[in-house]
Amino acid sequence: MKKFKWLTVLIAAVMVIMTGCQSVGGLDINKALVTSLDVKSSESRSNLRIELVAADKTLTPEDKEAIDLINSISLNIDHAIVQDSKTLSIQGSIQYLDKKLPMHVFMDSKGMTIQLDGAKQPIYLAMDTTVPGLPDTSQYEQAVQDVVKKAAGLLLKHFPNPSKIAVKPVQEKVNGESLNLTHLQMELAGDEILNMIKPFAESLLKDEAGIKQLIGDFYDAMAPMIASISEAYGEEAVLLPQETKEEVIASVYEPIILSLTELVEDFEGKKQELKEELPEIDTVLGKGTVLKLDYYFDGQLNTRKNALELTVALPASEDLPVKAIKVHSEGEAWNFGGAVKANKVDTSQGVLDVLSDSVTPGQVLRSFEKDSLVYNLLKDDLGISHKYFQFNVSYVDLGDSAISTIKKNNQSFVQLRYLADQLDAEVKLTKGSKRITIINDLTGEKIVLTPGSKKASVGGKSVTLSEAPFVHTNGSTYVPLRFVAEALGATLQLEDDGWISVERK
Structure with missing residues (x-):
């Protein structure tokens, strides 16, 4: 497991940096990125692909074949429709090697229906999260989502800007329409990440009111839900050992401040400890790791276009045939707040519930035409009948x-x-x-x-x-x-x- 701890560190750090910036050139980046967390009705298109960069050594035929396969994979979303926070549809395709697999996905609060090319029936994934004997907590979901947004806002407010960041007005085409947008461009090298942690902690330490407000908001969002669950068990509702909201805030605030203070006072020591525990971090968070982001905002701070290019350098290893992983994605969105309706998958011929305990490999295979791409993928490549x-x-x-x-x-x-x-x-x-x-x-x-x-x-x-x-x-x-x-x-x-x-x- 230790071999993969550096990957967790990287993902956590990059995700924070991707969303952590303060005002530049008149653009309130904090507000713009928090706004992007809002789920609004919209339409969009996007694509995503992963690229493995081969290590500087002779590869085995198996390694080369695996790298070539992964590098050929791409997810292309031709048309996505977000109707509301629980209802959406996606139409597009997955491509690998010289093959293309069209797909149509529809999701609502009950489950996800997936129509794949060559399928006699759509695949159905039930998404009922209710637990027998416990109350329905869906009424509290919006409150929880709101407090998550507030937490993101607090972190974004205090995170410093990367060294390479620029904002400028541009004219771009989105879905064929020419728009006046604000272009935010950021570039972050891996060796910047650790050095941005201390100023972030120092800034957050000064915001006592903001931290306490967030703890209180979290209490307000979670207390009714936990009380409802406790009541269903027939026990006295107990959220935390303290009886009042003020006591909860005080008890949670104290260890947060203590941890931040210790981090600031001994940052160099803790950074050295991290490097000793994870020597790979010098490579993963070195100059070879680079994140490039492009956001295009409209006047309401909706993200109309975006592009991401992430290169993650990997430490040299006899067991690892690659020296870097690259992620490429881009997309555009339109019709924000419009009266859109997600495209449902046709289920008139029934569905195959693959999460059912009784479903067998044969049932899955028989739901696809024998000459279809998915049939051969499931049987020959994935070996589900083995x-x-x-x-x-x-x-x-x-x-x-x-x-x-x-x-x-x-x-x-x-x-x-x-x-x-x-x-x-x-x-x-x-x-x-x-x-x-x-x-x-x-x-x-x-x-x-x-x-x-x-x-x-x-x-x-x-x-x-x-x-x-x-x-x-x-x-x-x-x-x-x-x-x-x-x-x-x-x-x-x-x-x-x-x-x-x-x-x-």
């Missing part, structure tokens, strides 16, 4: 074990239910008959067996078994392992240690 498990053939006395085999005339038999579960097959019993139908999860093909009979069928074609399935004394039905496993698309391998491995790709 299964691998083993049976013990040396342990003859089954007892309570469900993964051992029973030998009968030199043929291995296994418990039907266990084998079916492992391969996601559905088992149906014919009422009034001993006949058993096993449905192949990937193909939907039916395998019909009858305990005590050597007659069977696969996909409607009759076959004769060398040994009949049987019901064990423990009440479980046992079937020929090789016959059923292969009929369900798996292959068998007898290992040197006496175990039988079963694999389906």
Whole structure:
């Protein structure tokens, strides 16, 4: 885990710097960036791509292939519509190598529906966050969002400007319309980041009223929600050990000020400690790491266009085939506050709820055309149908074990239910008959067996078994392992240690 701690430090620092600036050239940058946190009805388009810069060494074919693949990926949003804070739609595509995957996403308070090219039904992701037995806390969401904005505003107010920053009036086209905008341009090198922490802390220390106000606002936003949850449990509502808002503010304010004071008084020492603990930070937060930002604001401080280019330098490593990661994005937005309506995904033919516990790999694959990009991606590249498990053939006395085999005339038999579960097959019993139908999860093909009979069928074609399935004394039905496993698309391998491995790709 320690190898990745520097990445956390970087992300936290860059996110703060990206949104931390004071007034320049008449533009209230603090207010402009806080305004960008408001969710307003709007339309937009954007794109995002990630680029890996190969290390200065000979790459293995596998590393080169992986880098080329990642560098070919891009997310293109052709048209996004934000109807309100909970309702939006996105139409665009994901591209990689020479392939393009069109997509249409619709999200509301109930869930997210995703239509992908080649899908017979849209994918549905339920987003119901309510917990059985607890009250609905959605009424408090706006208050929580408001206090988050206030926290961002306080941090932005005190964070110093990077050394390279400029503001100028420009004329730019947005969605084909020529607009008079204010262009904010910033550039920040990684070696500036640590040196900006101390002046930030010194400035924040002087704002006692601002810190206490934020703590109080947080109390006001959270107290009703926590009290509602406590009441649902039938217990006395307790937010914090203190009984009054003033006591809460005092108890939270004191450790914040103490931490800021210690940081200011021994900043060089703490910076050295950080470098000793994370020696990679000299590279990650060095001159090779650069963030370039361009914002274009209109008269109401709405962000009409934006562009980001982030280069993160990575420490040299034998295990790491890249020396830097680059992120590129740009976008434009229009129709702020307009009467827009998100484009819903057509669900008239039903949906596939992939979060359902009962959904199987076969159900997912069958929801796509076999020649579609997603089908091949899921099956071949992601291997969602892959299964691998083993049976013990040396342990003859089954007892309570469900993964051992029973030998009968030199043929291995296994418990039907266990084998079916492992391969996601559905088992149906014919009422009034001993006949058993096993449905192949990937193909939907039916395998019909009858305990005590050597007659069977696969996909409607009759076959004769060398040994009949049987019901064990423990009440479980046992079937020929090789016959059923292969009929369900798996292959068998007898290992040197006496175990039988079963694999389906």
